Amino acid sequence: MTTANHGTGAAMGRITLLVKAARMYHEEGILQPEIADRLNISQSRVSRLLKEAQRLGIVRTVVVAPPGVYAELEQQVRTTFGLQDVVIADAASDDDPGVLSALGPTAAAYIQETLRAGERIGISSRSASLLAMVEALAPITAGPAEVVVQTLGAVGNPAMRAQAPRLTDRLAQLTGGEPIYLPTPGVVTSRAVRDGLLADPYIADAVRAWQTLSVLITGIGSAQPSAQRPWGTALPAEDLDQLTDLNAVGDVCLNFFTADGLPVRGPISDRVIGIGADELRAIPRRIAVAGGSVKVPAIGAAARGGWINVLITDQFTARRLLED
Template sequence: MRGNSADEGTAMSSSAATAPPVAFGRLSLVVKTARMYHEEGLLQPEIAERLNMTQSRVSRMLKEAARLGIVRTVVASPPGLYPELEQGLRTTFDLRDVVVAEAASDSEAGVLSSLGAAAASYLEGTLRSGERIGITSRSASLFAMVDALGPVTTGGAEVVVQTLGAVGNPAMQVRATRLTDRLSQLTGGEPVYLPAPGVVASKAVRDGLLLDPYIAEAVAAWSGLTMVLVGIGSAKPSPLRASWGTALPQRDLDRLIKLGAVGDVCLNFFDAAGDLVDARLTDRVLGIGPDELRAVPRRIGVAGGPGKVDAIRAAAAGGWINVLVTDHFTARRLVDAQP
């Protein structure tokens, strides 16, 4: 069935309100043509033969049926899909794309598997041949994505570049390198690692490390990225974040919160409006900076859970992301919170 055909009475009353009057005989023929095509599944040449008319006239009849409201197309979304929420978020935050995943429970840990599966599916469906992918090393959502991702069989990446140095406890630092390595294997891209700490004591230390050829290779690759996969961190404490180890000393976190920080992307901390709150910290971070990040054509944020709402909203407002993968609980909060 190609569409929903109204009965003749409905068609005539609808046409009277939306278009000039149509002769009864012609209207009857339009309805008959529409029923043959949409309900009986006949092809246009078959309809033309049955009704003794040209195929071009059949085509005109079908277009007229749509214009008069005789045929209406209805897209029925299966359970577990949220097109209205996705459209609402796209419009509200001026995003390039949004994927809303159904989550089993409304908690930071509970949404991880759903986010990972949705992000993996999105990546598989939109990855183009020759992509230059950046990936942050500090995101439970991105670890879940890579766990759910299968080998890419069409197209493939050119390179997969680490966009943030190692942060957190030693076990997480090892996993960060493995994340880049695993994504490169699955997408076919050459891995480019960032063998450096994510945060150092001063700008002078950072500048010295940038002279290392391996670090310099990764940094140089950031300017050519076609897409970047990022988590969105919240400035609020959480059990999941605590399990990764602290990325910054507590005194730095306290100062950032006093300055109005609500979240971060690659340790670029921003306030509720999405504006960078502390350029001095950026000078100590070995990771992709604000200008380089915002210059990447596709900036895909994967995040969800009740503690991430303010951070996600700010990341979208500030242009830190232009594609969002989130869960349906978080999506509703983001939409409902708008004036």
């Protein structure tokens, strides 16, 4: 046998051993100590063979997402908008009821899995998707939150205004955190009224708590009419006209922004009682729960402008975001 043939034979012998070890481990489920015994080699050599099999492409790892899991779509949205995380709910239909029924449980599961003990949680007060999330959330036993803070005063009709403290209270119960309420309107008649309310010690507790939040859970408001919380049910017509003139497309906690995510300051900005833009963007984790076709411009703008860094949405909205 020539040296060349000998070298080829040795190489093929090693490849044969690699394949044999890899098949035993990955296809037959045999543990490394037993593979070592069967092949009469050391366990450390088995480990090296398995690593080499991966390096040479003999073993290829393929992750197959089951139906209803959108891992590739999540990655595309995350990369396109520079987000920290994206979670996509499997909505049965592309209308508001279908989207909401999927967003609630999906957001609840995400919160259940990712909240840590001692979190200081801020929650917005005007979002049907947040209400659906809280209704689907089970008590979190991994460790209590420290506080749950209302980040925006109540807005909208009487039913919507009553939702704000209920959301805060229920989330506090489920997470074990102390509730801190903001018992004011979200929009008042003048800057002087706002400043007077902010001077109240009870309200000041919430304002101080905004400085140290570790996570914000919020919806995203849209300039377009939506059954989920149109601006028209929360803001006077004069304010809506001014925001339209200023090219506002959406808001987070009534912090308004353009399609590029740039802040919009209008006369209404001095009358809002809620967390400000700088305080909001300083929160390490800013989770938005939002979906629906009319919300697409606002969601994209919120992501571009850094108003949020985690997005929980549905597959229809996610695809539109990539097309927008």
